[in-house]
Amino acid sequence: MNHSTVKIAPSVLSADFGRLGEQVTEAARAGADYLHLDVMDGHFVPNITMGPVVVEGIRAASDLPLNVHLMIDRPERYIADFVKAGADHIILHSESCLHLHRAIHQVKEAGLQAGVAINPSTPLASLEEVLCYVDIALIGTVNPGFSGQRMIPETLDKVSRLRNLLSERGYPAAVQVDGGINPDTAPDAVRAGATILVAGAAVFNRTESVDAAMRRLRRSIEGVEPG
Numbered sequence: 001m002n003h004s005t006v007k008i009a010p011s012v013l014s015a016d017f018g019r020l021g022e023q024v025t026e027a028a029r030a031g032a033d034y035l036h037l038d039v040m041d042g043h044f045v046p047n048i049t050m051g052p053v054v055v056e057g058i059r060a061a062s063d064l065p066l067n068v069h070l071m072i073d074r075p076e077r078y079i080a081d082f083v084k085a086g087a088d089h090i091i092l093h094s095e096s097c098l099h100l101h102r103a104i105h106q107v108k109e110a111g112l113q114a115g116v117a118i119n120p121s122t123p124l125a126s127l128e129e130v131l132c133y134v135d136i137a138l139i140g141t142v143n144p145g146f147s148g149q150r151m152i153p154e155t156l157d158k159v160s161r162l163r164n165l166l167s168e169r170g171y172p173a174a175v176q177v178d179g180g181i182n183p184d185t186a187p188d189a190v191r192a193g194a195t196i197l198v199a200g201a202a203v204f205n206r207t208e209s210v211d212a213a214m215r216r217l218r219r220s221i222e223g224v225e226p227g
């Protein structure tokens with residue numbers, strides 16, 4: 001694998017919601033591979049963000065694959081709504097989804113890519129039994145809820161262990177990292193084995209254009225040997 005196979009998924013949580021359509025267009029022009037959409041319900045995480053209606057609006061504004069991260073209690077209740085809204089990937093947290101196996105299959109039967117996610121304090125073992133079914137395994141590199149937090153460096157060890165487990169078993173899932181990814185932390189995340197990098201504040205910020213920010217992020221992982 002080479003670095004060009006690492007995908008970048010800007011998180012619109014850091015975007016200017018007053019001009020969301022323009023911001024997603026800027027991300028697409030800057031070479032974003034996916035758009036990462038953080039759905040939060042104020043229960044599973046201490047923040048409330050967007051629901052299916054916003055996902056539907058973004059769907060209409062962009063052709064990029066929508067990588068939808070459900071940080072909500074009992075996410076299985078809303079899978080059909082996010083499918084209808086135009087999601088391409090639906091990522092479920094193991095902590096909030098009791099029947100994870102069933103929910104993953106609900107996503108796959110709808111023809112979408114299914115992902116599973118874990119928080120920094122959740123052991124990798126909680127994903128082990130479903131890794132063979134998923135397209136994406138997401139390691140939370142911050143405690144979920146907000147953009148702009150610092151990456152918890154110890155989570156990268158979990159990324160490496162996940163990468164090894166996938167290789168040992170021959171499972172094809174992509175390894176996604178989410179939280180605190182920027183040009184300083186991205187190289188270590190890629191070395192640990194990440195193949196999809198979510199970036200919120202590092203892409204949408206007030207100090208540089210989306211295009212310049214994306215170029216800086218891409219440049220930071222050029223020549224980095226993937227794990």
Ligand code: DX5
Nearest residue numbers: 144145147148179180200201
């Ligand atoms: C955290 C969210 C992330 C967040 C990432 O709860 O799941 O997707 O938007 O933002 P940054 O890259 O700024 O940490």
Ligand code: ZN
Nearest residue numbers: 038069178198
């Ligand atoms: Zn996220």
